[in-house]
Amino acid sequence: MRQRNIKNLEERLAANSAFLIEDPRACKGRWAEVFGNDNPIMLEIGCGKGKFIISHASDNPDVNYIAVEGQSSVVLRALEKAEEGKLSNLRIFIDFVHDLGDYLEEGELSGLYLNFSDPWPKARHAKRRLTYRKNLENYRKVMKPDAAIEFKTDNEGLFEFSLEEIAAAGYNILEMTRDLHSPESEDLYESAKYTTEYEDKFSATGKNINYVKF
Numbered sequence: 001m002r003q004r005n006i007k008n009l010e011e012r013l014a015a016n017s018a019f020l021i022e023d024p025r026a027c028k029g030r031w032a033e034v035f036g037n038d039n040p041i042m043l044e045i046g047c048g049k050g051k052f053i054i055s056h057a058s059d060n061p062d063v064n065y066i067a068v069e070g071q072s073s074v075v076l077r078a079l080e081k082a083e084e085g086k087l088s089n090l091r092i093f094i095d096f097v098h099d100l101g102d103y104l105e106e107g108e109l110s111g112l113y114l115n116f117s118d119p120w121p122k123a124r125h126a127k128r129r130l131t132y133r134k135n136l137e138n139y140r141k142v143m144k145p146d147a148a149i150e151f152k153t154d155n156e157g158l159f160e161f162s163l164e165e166i167a168a169a170g171y172n173i174l175e176m177t178r179d180l181h182s183p184e185s186e187d188l189y190e191s192a193k194y195t196t197e198y199e200d201k202f203s204a205t206g207k208n209i210n211y212v213k214f
């Protein structure tokens with residue numbers, strides 16, 4: 001997602017900071033305190049403008065959600081929407097994630113979403129892909145034993161790569177389809193119900209959406 005020049009970005013972020021976590025590293029091991037309850041915590045890396053996580057948070061008040069986005073100009077819209085919806089079960093922070101262990105204690109996470117992650121098409125950049133095996137191993141450290149990861153992408157090459165990495169990292173595939181928005185998949189997978197901005201854009205052109213839960 002391209003960074004746009006947003007007028008008065010800092011001021012607008014400050015004006016919409018009710019759900020913004022300024023120091024997410026300080027929340028490590030105490031997210032239950034941040035949310036004020038022991039409900040399960042799900043996290044999305046690269047939430048963009050937040051459509052996906054906002055719908056989840058609206059539909060599931062008994063689940064807590066953390067949305068992370070590296071670009072502040074992109075995440076501003078998510079912060080505005082969180083305030084409009086008064087979503088007390090959602091927190092957002094701005095950072096490019098390298099190690100989830102910087103923000104979460106072992107076993108603190110009940111689920112992880114990776115939606116339309118940057119493909120990093122050059123082979124020499126493979127380690128930067130969020131589904132690179134070392135990253136998948138890293139996520140496991142902060143996830144509960146029964147927690148799952150959901151990954152969606154329009155990018156066939158990234159999907160093939162990710163399936164190899166999922167196997168290499170020792171995960172079992174729980175759900176998978178190459179066409180999440182076919183009528184059969186729409187009936188089968190709850191993930192079809194929660195779409196992202198990128199997903200809507202690609203689906204509108206007839207592009208198939210790849211989905212795997214593991």
Ligand SMILES: C[S@@+](CC[C@H](N)C(=O)[O-])C[C@H]1O[C@@H](n2cnc3c(N)ncnc32)[C@H](O)[C@@H]1O
Nearest residue numbers: 001046047048069070096097115116196197198
């Ligand atoms: C292609 S966009 C997809 C946005 C959104 N998930 C969607 O589907 O509409 C990828 C987003 O992930 C963010 N991103 C990429 N790597 C990230 C990282 N390591 N930590 C946080 N955000 C990241 C980018 O800034 C960008 O906004």
